[in-house]
Amino acid sequence: MTELGLRERKKQQTRSRIRDAAIRLFAERGFDQVRVAEVAREAEVSEATVFNYFASKEDLVHDGMADFADGLVEALRLRPAGESLLSAFRTYVLRPHGLAEDDRAVARIATVARIVGDSPTLRARERQVFDRATRALAELIATENNTRADDVESWVIANALMGVNRALKELVHSQALAGHSGKRIAQDVLAQGRRALDILDEGLARYRTV
Amino acid sequence: MTELGLRERKKQQTRSRIRDAAIRLFAERGFDQVRVAEVAREAEVSEATVFNYFASKEDLVHDGMADFADGLVEALRLRPAGESLLSAFRTYVLRPHGLAEDDRAVARIATVARIVGDSPTLRARERQVFDRATRALAELIATENNTRADDVESWVIANALMGVNRALKELVHSQALAGHSGKRIAQDVLAQGRRALDILDEGLARYRTV
DNA sequence: TAGAGCCACTCTAAATTTAGAGTCACCCTA
DNA sequence: TAGGGTGACTCTAAATTTAGAGTGGCTCTA
Numbered sequence: 118m119t120e121l122g123l124r125e126r127k128k129q130q131t132r133s134r135i136r137d138a139a140i141r142l143f144a145e146r147g148f149d150q151v152r153v154a155e156v157a158r159e160a161e162v163s164e165a166t167v168f169n170y171f172a173s174k175e176d177l178v179h180d181g182m183a184d185f186a187d188g189l190v191e192a193l194r195l196r197p198a199g200e201s202l203l204s205a206f207r208t209y210v211l212r213p214h215g216l217a218e219d220d221r222a223v224a225r226i227a228t229v230a231r232i233v234g235d236s237p238t239l240r241a242r243e244r245q246v247f248d249r250a251t252r253a254l255a256e257l258i259a260t261e262n263n264t265r266a267d268d269v270e271s272w273v274i275a276n277a278l279m280g281v282n283r284a285l286k287e288l289v290h291s292q293a294l295a296g297h298s299g300k301r302i303a304q305d306v307l308a309q310g311r312r313a314l315d316i317l318d319e320g321l322a323r324y325r326t327v
Numbered sequence: 328m329t330e331l332g333l334r335e336r337k338k339q340q341t342r343s344r345i346r347d348a349a350i351r352l353f354a355e356r357g358f359d360q361v362r363v364a365e366v367a368r369e370a371e372v373s374e375a376t377v378f379n380y381f382a383s384k385e386d387l388v389h390d391g392m393a394d395f396a397d398g399l400v401e402a403l404r405l406r407p408a409g410e411s412l413l414s415a416f417r418t419y420v421l422r423p424h425g426l427a428e429d430d431r432a433v434a435r436i437a438t439v440a441r442i443v444g445d446s447p448t449l450r451a452r453e454r455q456v457f458d459r460a461t462r463a464l465a466e467l468i469a470t471e472n473n474t475r476a477d478d479v480e481s482w483v484i485a486n487a488l489m490g491v492n493r494a495l496k497e498l499v500h501s502q503a504l505a506g507h508s509g510k511r512i513a514q515d516v517l518a519q520g521r522r523a524l525d526i527l528d529e530g531l532a533r534y535r536t537v
Numbered sequence: 538t539a540g541a542g543c544c545a546c547t548c549t550a551a552a553t554t555t556a557g558a559g560t561c562a563c564c565c566t567a
Numbered sequence: 568t569a570g571g572g573t574g575a576c577t578c579t580a581a582a583t584t585t586a587g588a589g590t591g592g593c594t595c596t597a
Contacts, residue, residue: 373555
């Protein structure tokens with residue numbers, strides 16, 4: 118499809134080499150026991166180049182995590198004119214993500230999940246990433262509704278939506294760690310995603326009497 | 328031994344990738360049927376980079392040939408003070424070249440020999456390479472003897488020495504093409520080398536009556 | 538608590554690679 | 568024999584990578 122030029126192709130290769138090397142070393146010895154210089158050496162690249170591609174050591178792992186979190190915000194921001202927020206969210210949550218056909222990706226996810234789980238630094242960073250995305254989402258909603266940026270309603274909605282997104286990510290991680298197949302994980306994500314969407318639709322009234 | 332830095336290591340890798348790609352393509356389709364742009368594509372490098380490393384398309388093949396020819400000149404130029412030219416030449420001819428332990432190198436030599444044999448352009452270039460080296464050797468000898476650069480004696484000696492060098496190269500090529508082992512080739516080179524040196528020692532007197 | 542060491546990260550200049558346009562010799566064909 | 572196409576090779580500016588010398592926070596130890 119996308120005929121990439123030589124320059125662009127090499128950049129992708131370099132980025133992959135660095136990230137793969139990092140994940141491999143982190144998985145072996147733990148995030149804090151590996152220096153960035155070692156990642157660079159393993160990837161056959163200078164330390165400066167590592168920082169050209171990743172803003173921080175933590176980003177070597179959370180690379181895609183920020184993209185994942187921002188992905189929701191962008192999908193909602195760019196939804197077709199006239200479509201409701203909740204409808205666009207439904208589409209986004211139920212979209213195909215390719216895990217069913219890619220067990221190697223599942224294995225990578227499991228590895229990353231373990232690395233993150235083992236490192237307080239990385240868990241903190243993950244919260245930060247989601248927090249920032251949630252903030253951005255709240256601002257988007259507030260803007261669309263012409264309300265103040267710190268409007269409580271925007272925050273509640275943003276948290277609810279990002280919460281679902283994050284919960285599904287957690288689901289994928291735990292399933293991947295449990296060694297489940299991509300196919301099964303995809304099924305579970307779909308089922309749990311629908312349940313979450315239903316809850317959002319109905320609101321919390323049903324919990325009032327619990 | 329030699330701890331090469333990252334930059335130098337990558338340059339060697341790039342040079343190898345280009346040369347290997349070129350040899351592979353030339354062996355498949357012939358020297359004239361392959362464009363430099365294709366070599367570049369196969370080596371995953373821009374065309375400009377190919378010319379950064381090799382002055383001409385022909386040098387993709389004769390890469391080492393010029394080094395080989397110049398190697399003799401340099402070895403003689405840098406010989407220990409006081410050692411005679413012929414003595415240094417003997418040392419050079421009988422030096423270990425590693426072919427006995429490297430049958431992959433022998434295979435590469437055979438491939439290159441076939442490519443060169445099939446291309447008039449490349450055969451002409453090979454003659455040119457040896458011619459230039461012979462010229463340089465003659466000048467070196469003339470300089471050392473304080474004679475004019477076009478002194479006949481220097482030329483005779485230079486041609487004799489380079490002739491041996493070249494004959495041994497031809498021997499290696501034909502043996503490699505015949506599929507002989509590196510070990511056997513090394514033995515033959517040594518034996519024939521000694522014979523050649525003997526002839527140089529004795530002079531041509533023995534042929535006077537033939 | 539001062540000092541030493543470690544390590545993530547930054548900065549700068551130099552080296553290398555790339556894209557792209559252009560030159561030139563050669564061959565082929567009308 | 569003029570004109571068009573091909574392909575080796577050159578040139579320039581911009582992009583990328585590297586070496587190497589910092590900076591600054593943190594921890595450990597005397």
